[in-house]
Amino acid sequence: MINECIDVSEKEFDVVIVGGGIAGSLIAKQLGIYGKKVLILEAGESKHMKYLDYQRNLDLYYSASVKSPNSPFSSNSHAPQPDELDVISKIPYMNSKGYFIQMGPTPYRSDYTRHLGGATLHWLGTCLRMIPDDFKTKTKFGVGLDWPLTYEELRPYYEQAEYEIGISGEVNDQRELGQLLNIKEEWFGKEYVFPMHKIPESNIDKYLSKQLEGKSITFQGHQYSLKVTSTPQARNGIPNMKYRYRGEPYKPVGAVGNDFQGKRCVGYSSCVPICPIQAKYSALKTLDSALKSGNVTIVSKAVVTEIKVDGFGKVEKVVYKAYTSNNPNDFSLYTAVGKIFVLAANPVENSKLMLKSLIKNDLIGKYLMDHPFLLTWGLSPQLLGIFKGPGSTSGIESLRNGKFREHRSAFRIEIGNLGWLWSNGAPYSIINSLVFEKNNSGKKLRESTYDMNQRQIQLGFMLEQPAEATNRITIDRREKDSFGNLRPIINYKLSEYTIKGMEAAKQTASTLYSYLGAKECTSYTDDDPGFIQYNNNSYAFSGAGHFMGGHVMGTSIHNSVVDKYQKVWGYKNLFAVGCGSLPTTGTANPTLTLAALALMSAKWINNSLEKEKITIGVDK
Amino acid sequence: MSKIVSLPPKIQSIDELKNYLNLALEIELSTIPPYLVSMYTLEPDTNKESLEIIRTVVVEEMLHMLLVANIINAIGGTPVLNNKENIPKYPYEVPIKTKKNELLKINLQSFSREAIETFLEIEKNTPLDEIRESVPRDEPFNSIAEFYSTILDALIYFNNHIGEGNFFCGDPTKQIHPEYYYNSGGTSIIVTDLESAINAINLIIDQGHREDESSFCHEGPSHYQRFFEILNTNSEDSKSFFGDRITVKWDKVYKIYTNPKHINYKNHEELEKKSKEFNILYSNLLDLIHIAINGKPEVFNECNIIMFSLRNKATELMKIPLEDNFRAAPTFEYIEESNRK
Amino acid sequence: MSRVNTYDLFLKLSETITGFTRVDLLSTGLDVHYYEFINAKEPKTLKELLKKYYFVPCSDFSLDKSYFSEELNFLIKQIILLWYTGRWYINSVNYYYLSSESYKQGLIWKAINAHPFGANPTGYGSWGKSIYLEDINDK
């Protein structure tokens, strides 16, 4: 059942979940299936669970002059959200005019969406598994933090997550990559296949793959292959008849509210920020099936503002602000009670809530991370047949692991299918300069427009970022917006380790463009908010949208906020889930791992409800 | 289901059955251009619900074509789609009777009450107890549903008569299976025996022609019910497709000449070129589907891509003004291979 | 010049400056809308432009040559970009979309053999078939 802004204080739930993004919805669905009574409190709107209302967001996208990730999902004063476009400068206070207060020294450039479904509404859907070494970077490379669990423990949940999200991919391509990355563990189970066949590779994927065949690059005397690998992704393709989940073949899940749409990607190319037909996964799909269990209640327009704890480390209830209109005074405060409470509001909001509620742990909000993203671009001698299909269908993944991680960040390289869209606003930027600067018109204009757009190569380097305590989310009770919302305060800086990774990334880019016979066109100007100079070279990074850290997991209350089941240390019935729990970023887009962890937590929560294990607790 | 053991008078031999199945293929195909044209005449950003409803029907009609092809292949026949004779020309006459006791005529025409009423005729069912056990040889069918149930009877008859192994003797590699055709209109069914053939036909009848909720398996309103909702937006009898009442704006529609012909564009050089491009692509598509259902199912991936390209070309045509506020429209005329360049 | 005439001239001019045919322009469905929009925004400049355009031999047309005043040249650029992008440029940097439809009908997508992001999808796998029609014809 979905309700807007109602009072649920009379009811008692087994589990109260704060936030209806992918983390919250996966847990709700599992527990709903297990027969537990679940409440999801969602800060944002829920009307896009109806097919035609979802379509209305599309109109916002069409008419938005800048088609940024949040362009279809308008900001809501009762549940404000950061926007990429808030960051306009290198000067921190200039970037603090939106929701975040940016303390710098470098800007945090990612955003998220506070509507039901969360950031998966506008994500790209790349779903790589982390590699086993990512779970032990401290031990193995002397950098960052170790996880309190191993890859092997998480593997079955990765498989479950790939089912729940619905991944299209070719497992043999991943296996081959595993060898290049020197993975000794069993990365993918022997018989395993993905639910759906891989999304066909794009023209540019094939072109790069051919040009780079057998090519490699050397770092510190070691050779690394430059192999192009198809990307497993959360987008519907053709079901793999070999696939079985609990004995059943895979059935693609269509659009919420319209089973006749979205069972296969047809190439709208607007995955970020909105898939018109919902061929791309969003948490709305999981919520829809969670509701079908009959045990899940969603209350939207309900912003949780505080967690109330008794004197014995047990959460009694959460307080939420239920609003009806866009008027600052138009709200009521209600409470929700349950046996277990799960914070699934994303790293920033989870941290904010715990800080505000005086949850005891010095590490809350610390170790904020992202995957700093370095865009590079070049012009190919060849026409490429681009500007079609999903944003990206392959990557160069063979540089994600190596001894170099002792000294610098690893990275993956995302091959773009949409030309220089993200690096400089193509195809519009091209025609703009042809007309305004070059005075082109007529046939000549048309031909140059074609030629200059169809040769564009864009390679995005997604860099690992190790946890550092000084990168953090804090609050200040005096810093509220006009609606009384506390504003997250962000301190953020890239360490030399990551910047050295950027240096290697840029070198790799130049090597790649020269193998491709392409003219490298990358140039970073110092008016870019992400501009950095290092060893006399210039770089400019952007955000990947991958908020991580803030309540990292570890082996004790002294080194972490949550345990491996994402239960908050020192509290009997409080969980904080999502990418906030990740101790390392690795070089995999984080949501699949988030999903695996959430599924593991769901199982644990269910077991503890069954056994009333929660009263014992597992704190050391 | 094995109620019938006698031979329906309409179908006296396996060859005749194969012909009827090819006619079924033709009828399924004949519905698609009219549905598409009515959809394309909706002005941009209006009547979104109706557009979506018609679109969902089209997707399922395509599935029905494949199911019919699978049945033909299963009994060793040859589905034909690349022959001028088997490609519908408009107005297209379907061998079934309308309420007015005339043969049903399908037109390429603008979205209108009249068009939707025709669509209802296409999709209407005959209640099971009214389906004639045997449609006389020289009489038309009462509904497409009745047409299919005659085919079903013949399938059962020949199966029982000559034995499943002898009857379902087709090459199984010609089957379009779900890996080749999986879309939002449901999954294709591999036909290898009587049971799967019955399932395929039931799926067609159920998705298309169900008027009540009694029948099995398929979720959501049938085509009949979906079109009914467009005509009767506020009626209690309407099954709601989207869960909410829909609105229909009959005036937010481009006017086109009914059953447009390419030849009428001959004074208009650029338009003629665009229209020809469309027809060539349409003809290519039919040829490719023909190839796909005759042993190369993997070719379906290409067909899929062409369908999108066709759509884009058609919507461009629809925007081109002719005299008196009329618009150009795709004419869906098959061009023989030798005349395509 | 009567309304019909100026509209017709506007289309002719548009053909020349965009490199698209009349039918291409018409198939956006926005020709009248664009004409009326510009006519309402810049009535005098448009009139002057069309008058002047009437006397310029088509083959000679270029933005480099100084047939047109700076003001007329700028309007030409605005018109080109309106057709190509559906945006009205206030200056070379700032713009807005006339409507969602104008975004979708931008001719730039046709010029680069693609489709507007979020509309007119090209079908599963089409992104891996650069010249897919030729491929198929060979089969």
Ligand SMILES: Cc1cc2nc3c(=O)[nH]c(=O)nc-3n(C[C@H](O)[C@H](O)[C@H](O)COP(=O)(O)OP(=O)(O)OC[C@H]3O[C@@H](n4cnc5c(N)ncnc54)[C@H](O)[C@@H]3O)c2cc1C
């Ligand atoms: C442009 C972009 C592209 C991306 N691409 C990828 C990708 O390709 N692959 C990948 O792995 N990841 C990608 N990501 C990241 C991915 O979207 C996130 O990691 C993921 O969606 C996080 O899910 P979540 O459920 O933890 O949080 P969210 O999605 O942020 O959901 C949190 C939910 O909680 C609600 N909420 C917040 N505060 C409160 C409160 N106080 N009370 C009640 N409810 C609250 C929010 O409204 C929201 O619905 C991308 C992100 C962006 C921005």
Ligand code: SF4
């Ligand atoms: S390419 Fe298009 S259809 Fe496919 S997932 Fe992206 S937006 Fe959706």
